[in-house]
Amino acid sequence: MRALSVPAPGQPPEISDLPAPSVADGTVLVKVRAAGFNALDNALAVGVMSEVMPHQYPLVLGRDAAGVVEAVGEGVDHVKPGDEVFGHILLVPPIQAGTVAEYAVLPAAAVAAKPSAVDFVTAAALPLAGAAALGAVDGIDPQPGQTVLVIGAGGGVGSYAVQLIAARGATVIATAAADDADRLKALGAATVVDYTTGSVADQVRAARPDGIDAIIDLVSYAADSLPLDLLVKGGKVASTLGAADEQTLAALGLTGTNVMAAPTREVIAPLAQQVADGTLTVDVTTTLPLARAAEGLATLASGAARGKIVVTFDN
Ligand SMILES: NC(=O)c1ccc[n+]([C@@H]2O[C@H](COP(=O)([O-])OP(=O)(O)OC[C@H]3O[C@@H](n4cnc5c(N)ncnc54)[C@H](OP(=O)(O)O)[C@@H]3O)[C@@H](O)[C@H]2O)c1
Structure with a gap:
């Protein structure tokens, strides 16, 4: 099968021909129709997490996918061959399998039926960023009438977070370049x-x-980079990059959440239903064929991604 993979540590990603993966117990083999990129994929491509989680090569990139079930492993009964699904490869070591490939094996726990009203490209853009945004928004628990600042709002997670906060009746201040x-x-x-x-x-x-009342920060790695003095007493912070340091926040009378997104099917299925119902927009700004998939990674690496980038397959 064709896949976007990193052949060996330190090498650039390339389109390669690799053996198709086999289904195992508790997993779902999916013929991929679309694969969504996340900032994480760039981190895995360059190996920044290889010291905390073993990587095996060739390493196929991509964690989010939508497609058609080809086969299911033992113990999987919520989807069957032929079903249209979407899902995520959870971050479990060793890091090797990915979704930017003609076939991908996903853990059944992170595979959900794709609503028919949601197309493959849209569904593939949902899991990780949607789950991270939901985790961040739940972390600050915005109330009607409150005001929330979203820093890094223009990217994949931010584009969902802005909508989820506004839907709860809070006012959103978003950071973005003027043209966005x-x-x-x-x-x-x-x-x-x-x-x-x-x-x-x-x-x-x-x-x-x-x-x-609250800040969701998607760009800072440390609490001292956050504009905490903007917050009222009792204000809340959520970070996807570990910047919500409990001690720093407590000293200022604030609380915080460091989000670790878990795009399990219990999380992603309701998000997809919101998309089907028209209450959540999936903002795919770029679709690329597999042959040009590396361009999507380069955009993520530059920090200039807007909305979501999705790789499409015509199989
Ligand atoms: N902990 C978790 O579970 C989890 C899950 C998902 C993501 N994450 C992390 O969360 C971060 C955001 O993810 P993502 O998928 O949304 O990334 P993304 O799609 O790459 O978006 C990054 C966005 O940040 C904006 N930006 C860059 N520098 C900025 C600055 N100094 N101030 C304000 N905005 C700035 C960019 O704006 P422009 O468009 O103007 O360039 C871009 O829109 C990533 O670092 C990712 O690794 C963590």
Whole structure:
């Protein structure tokens, strides 16, 4: 099968011909129709996590996929061959299997039926970023009338988080470059702050001198990079990059959550239903054929991804 893989540590990803994976107990073999990229895929491609989790090569990239069930392993009874599904390869060592391939084996726990109203490309863009956004939004638990700042709102996770917060009745301030502001307003942001032209903290303080209730941060790796002085007493922080340091926050009368997304079927199936119902938009800004899949990774590596990038297959 054709796949986007890293042949050996330190080498660039390439389209290769690899043996198709075999289904095992508790897994689902999927003929992939679309595979969604995440920032994580770039991290795995360059091996930044290889010291904490063993990688085996050739390493197929991609964790999210949508497609048609080819076979199911022992103990799998919620989907069957021929079903249209979507799902995620959970981050379990060793890291080797991926979804940017004509066939992928996914753990049954992270495979859900694809609603017929949701196409393959849309479904493939949902699992990891949708689950991360939901985890972050649940972490801050926004209430109607509150104001939430989303830093890094333009990417995959941010594009979902903005919508999920707005749907709970809170006001969203999103960071984005000026040329992306209209897209974020269409997703539900009340105000867009241009992080490229000045201090986010200064701009938010000018707009909300009495403070804001919560921050979801998708770009910072440490609490001291967060504009915590914008928060009211009792304010909440959620980070997808481990920046919600409990001690730092507690010293300021704040609380926080470091999100570890778990795109299991219990999480992703309701998200897909929201998409089918029209209450959640999946913002796929780029689709690429497999032959050009590496371009999607390069966009993620540059930090300039907007919405979601999906690789499509015509098999
Ligand atoms: N812990 C977990 O379970 C989990 C799950 C999913 C993701 N993550 C992590 O969460 C982060 C976000 O994921 P993603 O999929 O949304 O990434 P992404 O699609 O690559 O999006 C990154 C976004 O950040 C924006 N950005 C870059 N620098 C910025 C800055 N200084 N201030 C404000 N915005 C900035 C970019 O904006 P422009 O478009 O203007 O360039 C881009 O829209 C990644 O680091 C990822 O690894 C963690």
